[in-house]
Amino acid sequence: MNPDLQDALIAWQGGELPPGRVDTLLEKLRGDAQFRQALATEVWTLSLTKVAQAPDPRWIALHEEIGLVDRQFTVVDGGFEASLMQNVRREPLRFVNAWWRWAAATAAAAVVVLSATLLLQHSESETIVKETLAVLVPDSESSPSRALSAGPLRLADERVRLLFTNGVIVDIEGPADLNLLSVSRVICHEGKLRTQVPKGAEGFCVETPRGAVTDLGTQLGIAVSRQGKTDVDVFEGQAELSVRIPGQEGLRTAVLNQDDRASVNPGTGEIRATDQSVLMEATEPQTRRLRLREDYSQRILAAKPAHYWRLNREVAGNIPNEVPDAPALVIVGGVRVQEDAHGFASARFGARQQPGVLVSEQPWKTPAEGYAIEFWFTAETLDQMALAALTTLEPLRPHLALVELGGRRPGESTAAGTLRYLLRWPAGHRDGMNLFSAATAALPYQWHHLVAQQRAGRMEMFLNGKSISSAMADDSPQASEALLQFGSLELRPAQDPAKLRRPFAGRIAEIAVYDRVLSAAEIGSHAASR
Amino acid sequence: MLESDQLNASLDHVLRGQPDAFLAIVRAYGPGLRAYLASQLFHIDEVDDIAQETFIAAYRSLNSFQRGHDFGAWLRGIARNKLLRFFEQTNRRSVQLENFRHEAASLLQAELEDTAASVKSEQLQAMLSCITRLPDRIRHVVRSLLDGSKAAALAEEMRTSTGAIYQLQYRALGMLRECINQELAHEP
Numbered sequence: 072m073n074p075d076l077q078d079a080l081i082a083w084q085g086g087e088l089p090p091g092r093v094d095t096l097l098e099k100l101r102g103d104a105q106f107r108q109a110l111a112t113e114v115w116t117l118s119l120t121k122v123a124q125a126p127d128p129r130w131i132a133l134h135e136e137i138g139l140v141d142r143q144f145t146v147v148d149g150g151f152e153a154s155l156m157q158n159v160r161r162e163p164l165r166f167v168n169a170w171w172r173w174a175a176a177t178a179a180a181a182v183v184v185l186s187a188t189l190l191l192q193h194s195e196s197e198t199i200v201k202e203t204l205a206v207l208v209p210d211s212e213s214s215p216s217r218a219l220s221a222g223p224l225r226l227a228d229e230r231v232r233l234l235f236t237n238g239v240i241v242d243i244e245g246p247a248d249l250n251l252l253s254v255s256r257v258i259c260h261e262g263k264l265r266t267q268v269p270k271g272a273e274g275f276c277v278e279t280p281r282g283a284v285t286d287l288g289t290q291l292g293i294a295v296s297r298q299g300k301t302d303v304d305v306f307e308g309q310a311e312l313s314v315r316i317p318g319q320e321g322l323r324t325a326v327l328n329q330d331d332r333a334s335v336n337p338g339t340g341e342i343r344a345t346d347q348s349v350l351m352e353a354t355e356p357q358t359r360r361l362r363l364r365e366d367y368s369q370r371i372l373a374a375k376p377a378h379y380w381r382l383n384r385e386v387a388g389n390i391p392n393e394v395p396d397a398p399a400l401v402i403v404g405g406v407r408v409q410e411d412a413h414g415f416a417s418a419r420f421g422a423r424q425q426p427g428v429l430v431s432e433q434p435w436k437t438p439a440e441g442y443a444i445e446f447w448f449t450a451e452t453l454d455q456m457a458l459a460a461l462t463t464l465e466p467l468r469p470h471l472a473l474v475e476l477g478g479r480r481p482g483e484s485t486a487a488g489t490l491r492y493l494l495r496w497p498a499g500h501r502d503g504m505n506l507f508s509a510a511t512a513a514l515p516y517q518w519h520h521l522v523a524q525q526r527a528g529r530m531e532m533f534l535n536g537k538s539i540s541s542a543m544a545d546d547s548p549q550a551s552e553a554l555l556q557f558g559s560l561e562l563r564p565a566q567d568p569a570k571l572r573r574p575f576a577g578r579i580a581e582i583a584v585y586d587r588v589l590s591a592a593e594i595g596s597h598a599a600s601r
Numbered sequence: 602m603l604e605s606d607q608l609n610a611s612l613d614h615v616l617r618g619q620p621d622a623f624l625a626i627v628r629a630y631g632p633g634l635r636a637y638l639a640s641q642l643f644h645i646d647e648v649d650d651i652a653q654e655t656f657i658a659a660y661r662s663l664n665s666f667q668r669g670h671d672f673g674a675w676l677r678g679i680a681r682n683k684l685l686r687f688f689e690q691t692n693r694r695s696v697q698l699e700n701f702r703h704e705a706a707s708l709l710q711a712e713l714e715d716t717a718a719s720v721k722s723e724q725l726q727a728m729l730s731c732i733t734r735l736p737d738r739i740r741h742v743v744r745s746l747l748d749g750s751k752a753a754a755l756a757e758e759m760r761t762s763t764g765a766i767y768q769l770q771y772r773a774l775g776m777l778r779e780c781i782n783q784e785l786a787h788e789p
Contacts, residue, residue: 077771082701085643086752086767093701100708110705111712115720116774118639120743121648122632123728128649133627136657137620509628529733541729543744591730591784 075099079110080117124543203487204254205235206453208356208516215359216514218487224249226262232356234453234515236487239275240267242353264293265306265351281337282314291327292349301335303327304349316340358449358578360413361518364600368393371583374593377435377442378555378584383416384408390418390429398432400582404568406558411578420558422452422576426568428559434464435584437471439550441526443585444474445597446557450515450577453477453487457573459523459582460556462498468561469498471553474523475560475573480507488514492523492532492540496548504544506532512539515577520598524588531588536598538591557582603629608672615663623663626672627656632725634676637717641684641706651687655680677717681710724781731780735773742769743777 079096082088088096099106203218210230219233226245233241237254247262258278266286268275273288280299284291289308295301303312305327313324314335325342327333334345364370371379372393379393380400385408389399405425410416420427444459455477462468473493479486488511495503506523512534513519522533528547532540556562558575589597603611603626614622634655638648658679659666666675688703706713732743738759745755756763 077767079705080771080774081767083705084752085702086763097701097704097708100705107709107712111709111716112778113771113774114640114709115636115713115716116778118636119725119728120732120774120777121639121645122636123725123732124744125635125645125648128631128635128652130627130649130653130656133653133656133660137623137660526733527737531730531733538726538730541726541733588733591727 073109075106076109076113079106080113083110083114084117126542203236203511204251205233205241206487206511206514208232208234210356212357212359216516218511218514219251221251221253224251234487235272235275236453237272238269238452238454239272241265242351244351259293259295261295261297263295263349263351265353266291266293267353268308279335279337281317281340282312282335285311285313287311289329290353292351294349299337301337302332302345302347302349303335304332304347305329306350312342314340314342356516357412358451358516359518361415361417361447361449361580362413362601363581367581367597367600370597370600371445371581374583374585374589374597376445376583377586378431378582380429380582382408382418382429382580382582389432398435400429400555400557401432403428403430403562404571415580417447417578417580418558419578420575422454422456422574426559426571426574428562428568428571428574429557429579430562431555434552435555437461437548437551437553438586439548440586441524441529441588443522443524443587443589444472444555444582445520445522445585445589445594446582447518447520447580448476448513448575448577449518450476450513450575452515452576454576455479455486455573456575456577457556457558457560458521458575458579460559460561461553462556462561464552464554465498466564467500468554468563469500470495470503470561471498471548471551472523472525473560474521476513476575478507480510486510488512490521490532490534490539492530494525494528494530494544494548496528496544496546498551504530504542506530506540506542508532508534508539518580518601520601522589522594522597524585526588533591533594533598536595555584603672605669609668612663612666612668615660620660623656623660630673630676631656633673633717633720634680636720636725637677637713638680638684640713640717641702642687647687651680651683654683658683671718674714674718677714721785723785727781727784728777730784731777734780735776739769739773739776742766743773 075096078088078092082093082096100110203220205219206216207219208216208231226243226247229245231243233243235254239254242265244263248260249262250258252258255274256276256278264277266275267290268286268288270288275286277284277293279295279301282301284293284303287309289310290306291310292304292306293301303310307329310327311324312327312333312335313322315322317338317340323340323342325333332345332347334343334347368381376394378397380390381393382390384391385402388402390402391399404427405421406427406429407419408416409419418429448458450456455475457473457475459474460470461472462470475491477486478489478491480489490508490513492506493503520535524531525548528544530542530544531538557579560572562571611622611625631652635648635652638651639645642648655676659676666672732740735743742755745751752763752766756766
């Protein structure tokens with residue numbers, strides 16, 4: 072120990088020293104380069120401890136300076152109008168008539184006023200810019216999913232699925248030339264589209280040359296040729312087709328019902344019934360392959376988990392535990408152990424159509440000294456979905472811990488691909504300490520390795536082997552009896568599986584639960600086992 | 602921190618009218634800048650205020666940044682000016698204890714700048730992980746983020762002397778550095 076260094080550190084922090092000592096230390100600092108370097112090292116370590124433990128800052132003034140907060144209040148959802156106007160300005164006139172630009176801008180302005188009004192009625196945290204509009208999932212494994220914000224999208228001869236953050240699904244067959252304006256508006260210059268618009272997202276609009284197709288809660292096909300000819304085919308529900316009459320201010324509209332087909336001639340503004348089918352099969356994207364090393368299970372067992380459910384086999388409605396004498400996971404509702412297209416077996420969760428949950432057959436006594444929950448998952452939607460939950464045995468199943476996907480981080484508006492790890496002590500239905508990943512950290516149709524762990528209230532979340540967030544909870548959880556659940560917010564006694572909340576859509580594999588926290592090296596090693 | 606081509610791409614986006622791209626720069630350089638400021642300020646809210654002011658000033662004068670130079674060093678240059686003004690405005694020099702910090706910070710400027718320039722973003726993550734692994738008593742001291750008054754209160758709480766608290770903290774800093782080095786060496 073270097074007494075001078077220690078005293079200098081005390082003085083640095085405002086601590087008291089004997090009279091004259093401060094001057095001596097300053098004198099030494101002036102003349103001793105080694106001493107300066109040593110103190111700089113101590114000071115730097117100290118500042119790292121401070122920043123590492125501090126919450127993330129909220130820099131509203133900075134957001135205002137760069138125009139984001141202003142846009143939230145005065146413009147629109149995700150800077151929509153700004154991006155719309157920028158994008159419209161970039162549109163070649165030969166494709167999109169000026170009238171449509173003004174129509175789009177007027178529509179945007181209407182949304183602006185409405186959004187601004189709504190936003191001002193809500194808390195500040197709901198007013199942050201939506202940066203990601205959709206996630207693009209390729210039909211092949213050649214490239215991973217990626218987040219899209221407003222802007223052009225051009226495709227060669229390929230098929231992709233766009234998952235919009237409002238639940239709209241658009242399958243696209245190239246060659247295609249589009250421009251994403253918002254979660255409810257896309258310009259299509261060329262290409263074949265199939266839209267699926269869920270309840271609540273009605274009004275999704277595809278602008279076409281001189282016209283627009285507004286999906287009123289349907290499944291429909293739209294084909295736009297390079298010359299601007301537009302064909303529409305309503306597979307289910309209803310759509311509104313509109314086209315501007317050349318040389319006039321008039322706008323011709325037609326409502327199409329299920330099985331109606333129509334063709335629009337942008338040169339004349341005519342809408343004609345047609346036999347032309349725009350049938351395009353819905354793209355079913357394949358999750359990218361997860362190929363774990365052959366010794367993966369041995370590695371996990373060597374780490375001595377309290378529970379290890381591989382989720383690759385089902386025995387009499389249960390998922391067996393690989394740890395001898397440890398309880399199985401009971402399958403409730405729409406969960407099935409299935410192989411994917413690559414032959415990898417895992418638990419498939421059926422989302423809202425067939426909600427399901429896996430729940431531990433017997434309670435688990437969470438150790439006071441900490442625990443870790445580790446698993447692989449791949450999602451198939453951008454919905455808010457529970458991955459893992461730790462609840463007490465009380466009938467309303469208050470949460471001790473929760474790991475979920477697609478929840479909005481306060482202050483951010485993009486929820487797509489955001490992971491959340493919540494810790495509550497004592498168990499409850501509200502409040503607690505949260506860790507969040509960055510938005511789009513865990514995109515769908517890709518496998519991700521996740522570890523959520525805590526020791527003495529110190530929470531850590533690791534994604535794909537890297538630490539992505541950590542914090543100190545207000546209280547350290549004590550040992551308690553808990554139920555482990557996977558794929559839903561909770562399962563209450565005698566609950567109808569159809570009413571499960573935040574059901575997961577996707578696959579989960581290789582769940583391991585430990586009576587201790589894992590080291591960063593162990594986590595890195597497990598995540599790298601593919 | 603961003604690779605040079607990533608930084609240039611973000612700067613291009615901002616200068617072409619996509620201000621959102623500046624947030625990527627803030628995310629990349631924010632932790633390092635905060636750590637740098639925290640080395641010279643007691644309170645984290647002061648750190649964050651000046652960090653924010655620094656980013657605002659940087660955003661306004663982005664055109665003056667010379668491509669190819671160290672963006673982090675450029676930010677710290679702006680931050681230093683902000684710090685000087687902050688110390689002047691708050692008349693910190695009149696407080697004897699802060700006088701040491703202020704003068705020492707001035708003497709350590711080159712060393713702190715060198716250390717800040719070599720910091721990796723992984724170090725902050727590793728720091729978090731390492732703090733959790735400290736023995737309980739030492740971790741408690743580190744979590745308490747000492748200043749002069751807190752050290753005395755903590756000593757009373759832990760039924761020991763203020764000097765012993767500072768000794769624990771000094772030991773903790775050494776342990777943390779060692780742990781971070783090990784963590785970074787094991788990064789897969």
